[in-house]
Amino acid sequence: MELLHFFLHLLPSLVPKQEKVCRGPGYFNCPHCGRRQPGELYETVTRRYLGGHGIPLSHGEASGPEVYRCLVCPKEVTAYGHYGYDFGPHARRQTWKCFHCKGEVPYERFDCPHCGYRFQVGGR
Ligand SMILES: [Zn+2]
Numbered sequence: 001m002e003l004l005h006f007f008l009h010l011l012p013s014l015v016p017k018q019e020k021v022c023r024g025p026g027y028f029n030c031p032h033c034g035r036r037q038p039g040e041l042y043e044t045v046t047r048r049y050l051g052g053h054g055i056p057l058s059h060g061e062a063s064g065p066e067v068y069r070c071l072v073c074p075k076e077v078t079a080y081g082h083y084g085y086d087f088g089p090h091a092r093r094q095t096w097k098c099f100h101c102k103g104e105v106p107y108e109r110f111d112c113p114h115c116g117y118r119f120q121v122g123g124r
């Protein structure tokens, strides 16, 4: 019984732990607010710990999608490829120029609101 107890105590420290690590503050285009907001970038990493002492053996390998937390709504969004979150230190929303009509298009949109031109992402 005592031995089993010991193993149960040891077990969580041998299993890699998934953690959410804050990668710092910045700004991003929040899909819930529909505008650029201050937020924090989180990354899911896998860490291995030494014994039960909480000493991490590695810095952690990224093992999940990035998560942005909006400091205004405040909601968390998981980063998927088809939205321009544009996480970064710049507070101003960026735009891109439509290749077709040269109009300004909000960064998070892949289609032009002026002429309907659609920018293909991800090589599909
Ligand atoms: Zn928001």
Ligand SMILES: [Zn+2]
Residues within 6 Å of the ligand: 098, 099, 100, 101, 102, 103, 112, 113, 114, 115, 116, 117
């Ligand atoms: Zn256009």
